[in-house]
Every structure is written in C-alpha cells, then in structure tokens.
Amino acid sequence: MKWTLESRAILIGAIVLALFLVIGSVQYATIHDLVNSLEWVTHTVAVGSQVGTVQDALSRCGAEARRFVTTGDASPLGSYGLAVKNLRARVEDLSEMVADNPDQKARIAELRPLLDRRIETLNQAIAERQRGGSSAAVIAELDRVALAQTDPIRQVTDEIRDEENRLLGERRAKTEMNRRRATLLVAVGSLFAVVVVIWGAVALHRDVAERNRAEAALRSSEDALRDLSGRLLQSQDDERRRLARELHDGTAQILAAMQLHLVTLESLVAPAQGPAQSSFLQLSELLERGSREIRTMSHLLHPPLLEHTGLGSAIRWYVKGFSDRSGIKVEVQTEENWPRLSPETETALFRIAQEALTNIHRHSGSSTARIKVGMGDGRIGLEISDDGRGIPADVLATPARLGVGIRGMMERVRLLGGKLSIESGRWGTTVRAELPAEGRDGLKA
C-alpha cells in the first residue's frame, strides 16, 4: 500500500494526538492523586490538632471548675459551662473528622465515657462547693480522682494522635511519591510536547521549503510554457510566411511561366482548331485558376500588404476577400496615415482580426460585422464586433472551453504586453484588443 503525503500526515497527527491524550490522562490522574493525598495530609494534621484542642478544652474545664472551687466566686461557672460545651463540640468535631477510620472511631467511643465521667466529677465538685463544702476538702477530692480520670483520657487521646501521626507519615510518603510521579510526567509530557513542536516546526519548514520549490518549479514551468507558446505562435507565423513565400516565389511563378509557354506553344503550332484549340483553352483556364488559388492561399497565409503597406490596407484586403467568400458585410474604420508599427504588433493585430472574422463566419450567424482600428496615447486598439447570437455565458466564463483561436488571440496579446476583452450577449459579440503601439524602430509610434 502506498501512502500519500496527506494520509501520512493524518496518521502521524492521529498518533501524536493519541500520545498527548494518554500522557494528559495519566498526568490528570497523577495530579488528582497528588491533590487527594495532600488533602489527606492536611486532614491528618487537622485531626492531630483537633486532638490537642480536645485536650486543651478538657484542661480548660478543669481549670475553671478548680477556680470556682478554690475561690467560691461564681463568676468562673459561666466560663466553666462554656468550656464544657466547647469540649463536647470539639469531641463531636473530632468524631466527625475520624468517621472514615473505624479504629479512631472506636477510640473516640472509648473517650466519650471517660470525658463524661471527668465532667461528672467536676460537676459534683462544683455542686459540693455550692452546697457549702470547704474548698480544701473539695480540691483534695478532685486531686485524688484527677490522675485516675485524666490518665486514661490522655492515653486514649495520645493513641488517637499517634494513629494520626502514623497516618500522616504514610500519607506524606504517598504524597511525595505522587509529587515525584507528577513531576516526572509533567517533565515527560513537556519534553514530548517540545519534541513534537520541534518536529512539527522542522516538518513545516520542510513542507514550506518543498512547497516553495514546487511553486518555483511550477512558475518556471509556466514561464517555459508561455515561452513555448510564444515560440509556437512565432514559429507558426514564420512557417506561414515561409510557406506563403514558397508558394509565391516558387509554385506561382512556375504556373505563370507555364501559362506563357502554353500560349507560346499554341501560337507556334497554330492555328489550332477544333479539339486542339479547346484543349489549349481549357489548359490555359486551368492554369489561370490554379495560379489564382495559389496566390489566394499564399496571401491568406501571409498577406504581403502587411509587409509592404501596413495593417490598415492588409485588413481591408482581407475583409474584401472575406466578404466575397462569406457573404458577410464588413465595415472597416481605419486611419490611412499611421506610422508603421513593429511587424510583431501588425501581425498580431491582423491575425486577431482574421481569427475574429473567421469566428463570426463560423459561429455568430451575423450577416454584418465591423472592424475599428484606433491609435492614441501610445497604444493601438482593435475592435471587431458582430450582431450575431453571441457566445454562451458559461463558455465565455471558462477559458478552457473557448476555442483554440480565441486562446491564441489572448496569447498573442499577452506576449506583446496588451490586453484582450470579449463582451458577448444576445446583441452580438465584441472583441477588443489593445497593445502598446510600438513602432518599427522599437520606439513608441
């Protein structure tokens, strides 16, 4: 199977896109894990901190109760109540924070009655003091049970904290691993992107260079084609001129000599009579007819007037013969006293007029035509119009569908730096050619 440049580009593009998608997906998953593990680390740190908060809240409860018991002043009782509420709230928060961890949940469950008992003890001490118990006795009782109650609490909270510290260590390690993976993947992805960009730039540069080379080759080929086309037209003109001269200087002269020899022969064997005379007469007429046909052919190939007297008289001569042959009445408007133009310009304009009239005869159905030649501002214009059926718009809009003749006209005009336009409609067709009026000396006429 042979891959075209386009299908190869599509395949490579698809592979690159797929690789980007894979790398992107893995990067997304890794970064997601990293964020997740970071959240867990944060959570674990928060749980550890919350454990400290619970311990602090408990200490605060103890301190406020002791202050009341010691002083008997009721003002710390408000703070005590708030401290108890705060302790319970902190415990609830902690409970929610470790809800995902059954071991920690169990520890919290273990902690709750311990805390309740401690609070109960503090409440009893406050109540005892309020009933009038002595400060020293109540404090002594509090101190007596304090250690027994707070040690288990500290033990449970330490276990909770230890568990969180262990988890924190694990989660930090996981986070670090995820961070490394993410870094590696980002680096690989970036490297891949850089490689793709460089490769793309190189390929683009190569493609642009190749395209530039192809365009240059195309331009060169078009130039060569135009050059060839110009040479072909020139060669065609030269060949026509050569053939016209061959016919004129060779065949036609020989036919004229034959005519003279025939008349001479007739007079030498004369007086010819009967069938001999008839044969002489027919032969003479045939020779004259042949001679005329050769001359017409020669002059149509290359009108001698184009060399001897110029474009205007050559066009008039051609139009006379054209009208005789086609029955189309052609009105010619030209000036008599123009300076002579370069042979290339005169030949091109004559051939355009010739081609346009031929087209009128073949395709237009018009019984009349007009030719105008005008000069001014260093340019010469030729206009050929008819009153025929016109060229269909779709044909006129597609150069490839125009005949070889019209394209030949365009090429002749282009080669001489001029322009050709064709207007056509139901009213007829008008062909306009405009060329620089270059004189015989190469200067503007």
Next chain:
Amino acid sequence: MVAADSYRVLVVDDEAALRSALRAFLEVSSKWHVCGEAVDGEEGVREAARLEPNLIIMDIAMPRMDGIQATREIRKILPDTPVLMLSFHDSPHMVAASFRAGATGYVVKTSIARDLLQAVETVSRRESFLSEDLRDERPHSAVPTRDE
C-alpha cells in the same frame, strides 16, 4: 535573326523559368526582342542604363531591390522608357505604389497569358495598361488614364 525595327525588351525577374517563358513568348513575334535579363532590381537598373531598352518588364517582389524601387531609379535615367510591372499582387495599394514609382502598366501574373500581349503593345505606345482583373475598381488616382 533580330529585325532591325523590333522592340528591345529588358526582362527583370528573379525567377529564371519566368524569364525564359517571357523570352519565348515575346520572341515568337519578330516585333519583340529580349535584349537582356536581370535577376533583381539592382541589376535591372544597371542593365537598363547599359542597354537603354524600348520596354522594361519588371517583376515587383525581388531580392536586394524590389521592382517598385528599381522603377523609381530607372525613371531617373530613362524617363520615357515604358515599364510594365508584373506581379501576383492585385491590391490597389500595390498598383498605386507602382504607378507612383513611374510604371506604365500593371499585369497580374495570374492572368499573364491573357493580358501580356495586349499589355506590351499598349505600354510600348506609352499608354497605361491594367490587367482586366484590376479594372473593375480603379485602384488609385495615381493610375494615369489612357488620355493622359
């Protein structure tokens, strides 16, 4: 044998076959004698000056110097010698240019067999002549009338 009162004709044409045919055609009659031939306009002018013929038959399209230019040159040295132009060109412009240069008659080569004898006889009387094909449309005021 050349008759003493024959017309001496110079034939100027670059085609040898036609020069030979013209000589054969004219010399059937003792009235005409081809005294010289030239292959181009330059030689035609030299031979005309040297031979001083009674009549010159001149082709138009020739190398080096064409028949119109040669006629113009000959007119300067032999103003009265009739020059009969021979050409395949039948355009009014070419005919007018020939008469402007000093030609006395103009024969289109396609009808040479029909017109030549009458043409040489007419121009030898210094009267203008145009081939029958050209008479339909009088090409240019430069063509003199028979009365001129």
